[in-house]
Amino acid sequence: MTTRDIVFVAVGAVTALSALLSVTTKHVVHAALWLLVSLGSLAGAYLVLGQELVGLVQLLVYVGAIVVLVLFALMLTRAPIGPHAEIDTPRWQRVAGAVLGGATTALLASLLLPLFAGATADLDRPSTTTPQIAQAIFGTWVWPFELLSVLLLVALVGAFAVSRIVLQRDGADRHDADHPDHPDHHDSHDDGDRTAATTAVTSEPGTGRVG
Amino acid sequence: MSGLPPWLEVVVRAVAVLAAFLVLPLLVGQTEHKVMAHMQGRLGPMYAGGFHGWAQLVADGVKFVQKEDITPAKADRWAFRLAPFVALIPYLMALAVIPLSPTVVGADVDASVVLVLAVIGVGVIGTLMAGWASANKYSLLGAMRAAAQLVSYELPMVLAVASVALAAGSLSLVSIAEAWKPWWLLWQLPGAIVFLVAALAELQRPPFDMPLADSEIVFGAFTEYTGLRFAFFLLAEYAGIVVMSLLFAVLYLGGWSGPFEQWLGWLWTLLKGFLVAVVVIWLRVSWPRMREDQLQRLAWVWLVPIALLQLALTAVGVVMTS
Numbered sequence: 001m002t003t004r005d006i007v008f009v010a011v012g013a014v015t016a017l018s019a020l021l022s023v024t025t026k027h028v029v030h031a032a033l034w035l036l037v038s039l040g041s042l043a044g045a046y047l048v049l050g051q052e053l054v055g056l057v058q059l060l061v062y063v064g065a066i067v068v069l070v071l072f073a074l075m076l077t078r079a080p081i082g083p084h085a086e087i088d089t090p091r092w093q094r095v096a097g098a099v100l101g102g103a104t105t106a107l108l109a110s111l112l113l114p115l116f117a118g119a120t121a122d123l124d125r126p127s128t129t130t131p132q133i134a135q136a137i138f139g140t141w142v143w144p145f146e147l148l149s150v151l152l153l154v155a156l157v158g159a160f161a162v163s164r165i166v167l168q169r170d171g172a173d174r175h176d177a178d179h180p181d182h183p184d185h186h187d188s189h190d191d192g193d194r195t196a197a198t199t200a201v202t203s204e205p206g207t208g209r210v211g
Numbered sequence: 212m213s214g215l216p217p218w219l220e221v222v223v224r225a226v227a228v229l230a231a232f233l234v235l236p237l238l239v240g241q242t243e244h245k246v247m248a249h250m251q252g253r254l255g256p257m258y259a260g261g262f263h264g265w266a267q268l269v270a271d272g273v274k275f276v277q278k279e280d281i282t283p284a285k286a287d288r289w290a291f292r293l294a295p296f297v298a299l300i301p302y303l304m305a306l307a308v309i310p311l312s313p314t315v316v317g318a319d320v321d322a323s324v325v326l327v328l329a330v331i332g333v334g335v336i337g338t339l340m341a342g343w344a345s346a347n348k349y350s351l352l353g354a355m356r357a358a359a360q361l362v363s364y365e366l367p368m369v370l371a372v373a374s375v376a377l378a379a380g381s382l383s384l385v386s387i388a389e390a391w392k393p394w395w396l397l398w399q400l401p402g403a404i405v406f407l408v409a410a411l412a413e414l415q416r417p418p419f420d421m422p423l424a425d426s427e428i429v430f431g432a433f434t435e436y437t438g439l440r441f442a443f444f445l446l447a448e449y450a451g452i453v454v455m456s457l458l459f460a461v462l463y464l465g466g467w468s469g470p471f472e473q474w475l476g477w478l479w480t481l482l483k484g485f486l487v488a489v490v491v492i493w494l495r496v497s498w499p500r501m502r503e504d505q506l507q508r509l510a511w512v513w514l515v516p517i518a519l520l521q522l523a524l525t526a527v528g529v530v531m532t533s
Contacts, residue, residue: 027287029287029290029343030287030290033290033340036336040333052320052321052322053322053325053382056322056325056326056329057325057329059329059330059332059333060325060328060329060332060369063329063332063333063336064329064332064333064335064365065332065362065365067336068332068335068336068339068358068361068362069362071336071339071343071358072339072355072358072359072362075339075342075343075351075354075355075358076355081285081286081287081343081344081346130321130322130382
């Protein structure tokens with residue numbers, strides 16, 4: 001067992017453990033934070049295996065952007081501090097989730113483990129893999145890559161279009177509401193959600209810094 | 212340092228990076244005290260310790276250490292206590308890979324520019340944790356503003372850096388600075404401006420301090436923090452200025468290129484970085500705070516298109532000269 005093996009096992013254990021914690025914890029935001037640890041240590045696992053660029057992109061995309069978005073979205077809700085009975089799942093759902101997760105793990109393991117059982121990586125001769133990845137993406141796989149970017153662009157434009165439609169409908173409703181006692185069922189998303197989120201976690205004021 | 216055994220070299224490098232991490236932000240903090248005092252005619256920072264108020268920073272430090280470390284009763288204890296370190300450590304990692312010269316660098320990593328961008332993106336999670344765990348509505352509002360701001364400004368920043376990497380044909384900071392030529396000052400100027408503005412926004416410094424806006428939401432995500440933990444958040448801000456300034460110097464100002472760069476390269480990088488830091492302080496003193504919608508508009512309507520144009524311009528330049 002070399003130092004690298006030990007480090008890899010440690011990082012892998014952290015990844016698996018934090019992934020488990022992220023689905024078993026009863027605190028909503030803690031789940032997101034454990035997911036962060038899990039994705040971050042997965043980046044560490046890539047680094048140990050000598051795939052520098054993959055690890056860094058994992059960090060940049062998943063930890064820096066996706067989990068931040070998850071946290072941001074959670075904070076727009078009533079994400080409470082501590083466990084909360086309202087958003088807890090019933091027992092049968094937890095059992096079903098465990099069975100489904102275990103089955104998926106077993107399926108993937110039985111498929112992937114025989115496939116990559118003999119695969120080795122030579123880490124003693126450091127070679128820059130970044131140009132190889134670049135050549136693979138922009139040479140061999142350039143068409144799938146470009147198609148993916150077009151797909152993302154379509155999704156982006158679609159999201160804009162949908163939000164425009166909602167905005168226009170809102171505007172039309174506002175315009176119709178000439179008399180003052182018209183019920184306002186379209187409170188602006190931002191304000192409505194923010195007040196909901198902030199009233200859920202109010203605490204006593206006055207504990208701030210002095211000076 | 213090739214004569215040392217490997218483990219000792221690692222220790223020496225780590226200690227050197229840690230020393231730089233502890234000294235440089237304080238230097239920037241002291242500079243900010245003095246520059247702001249002169250620009251705005253402030254008398255307070257010029258008093259402590261006699262000559263030119265040299266002891267102001269020491270007094271600040273003593274004050275922070277003396278204060279009681281309070282965790283609010285309804286706060287999420289662990290997340291609240293951990294948050295300052297989550298905000299601070301990414302900058303330490305970034306500082307470790309930024310080269311002062313080809314030889315003076317904490318750890319020479321292959322894709323160092325990607326590493327710097329990746330870990331800087333992690334820093335925002337400290338702010339988010341602080342804002343949520345404080346159980347305070349002002350903190351939560353501040354954290355959400357911070358998240359919205361950082362997500363928006365990360366994109367133009369990455370695009371601007373991608374342009375430089377494309378021009379140099381490398382993802383390593385050392386190679387980028389070595390490929391730099393004086394005419395890049397003009398060629399990469401739009402990207403440099405985008406980078407500087409986005410860096411200011413990432414640091415949440417005025418005019419982009421909407422997440423902290425003390426006249427609206429007390430002090431944003433840091434409202435409930437006292438004593439050393441609050442000082443760590445401040446240290447993270449100043450470490451952020453150091454990292455961004457040095458990064459700007461290496462990416463856009465040629466890093467260590469200058470007279471006697473064989474011997475004085477590291478000094479040139481530090482000097483250029485220091486100049487950028489003074490500009491960052493200067494902008495704080497001279498610009499009013501931007502409103503939230505103006506912030507988002509600036510990022511999406513101006514910075515992203517300019518960064519994309521810069522990327523196209525760089526691509527044309529690279530194809531023409533190769």
